[in-house]
Amino acid sequence: MRTYPCNSPEAAARLVALVLIADGHVCRSELDALAHLEAARELGLQPNAMAGIVQTLCEDLMLGAYASGSLLANVDDVALASLMAEVTDPVLRERVFRLAIAVANADCHIAEGEVLVIEAARRHWAGMDAVAACDPSPAAWRAA
Numbered sequence: 001m002r003t004y005p006c007n008s009p010e011a012a013a014r015l016v017a018l019v020l021i022a023d024g025h026v027c028r029s030e031l032d033a034l035a036h037l038e039a040a041r042e043l044g045l046q047p048n049a050m051a052g053i054v055q056t057l058c059e060d061l062m063l064g065a066y067a068s069g070s071l072l073a074n075v076d077d078v079a080l081a082s083l084m085a086e087v088t089d090p091v092l093r094e095r096v097f098r099l100a101i102a103v104a105n106a107d108c109h110i111a112e113g114e115v116l117v118i119e120a121a122r123r124h125w126a127g128m129d130a131v132a133a134c135d136p137s138p139a140a141w142r143a144a
Helices: 009-021 028-036 041-045 051-063 076-086 089-107 111-122 128-134 138-142
Strands: none
Touching: 009 028, 009 041, 009 051, 009 076, 009 111, 028 041, 028 089, 028 111, 028 138, 041 089, 076 111, 089 111, 089 128
16 A cells, blocks of 8 residues: 655545545445535645545555455554554544544444544544544444
């Protein structure tokens, strides 16, 4: 999987994109949530750049998916730690975490893959419990 510069908009957006595709499909409500929250602007991307980040992530994941048939098959704890390590800025981490929760909740179904990515952020980034406590909807994804 390619790397991005530390704290770059692309590194941050890739983590949100990982939650977006974690359940195997992207639905309109998830895209609407990203648009409503102005995710691209929040992460420092150009307005239409999120689609390119999602595509690039899918391409990277597909390179390892042939053996197992699953896009997330090669996204283990080591890979998640590496992706999380590309975002060190506390403010950017909070933005990514809030957007990830919003995407996970957008379709009213919290998939196992979404929980996997969000829980990795909680483990690797200190202080995310306080962010989740301020969000009115994280109880839904915790219950999954």
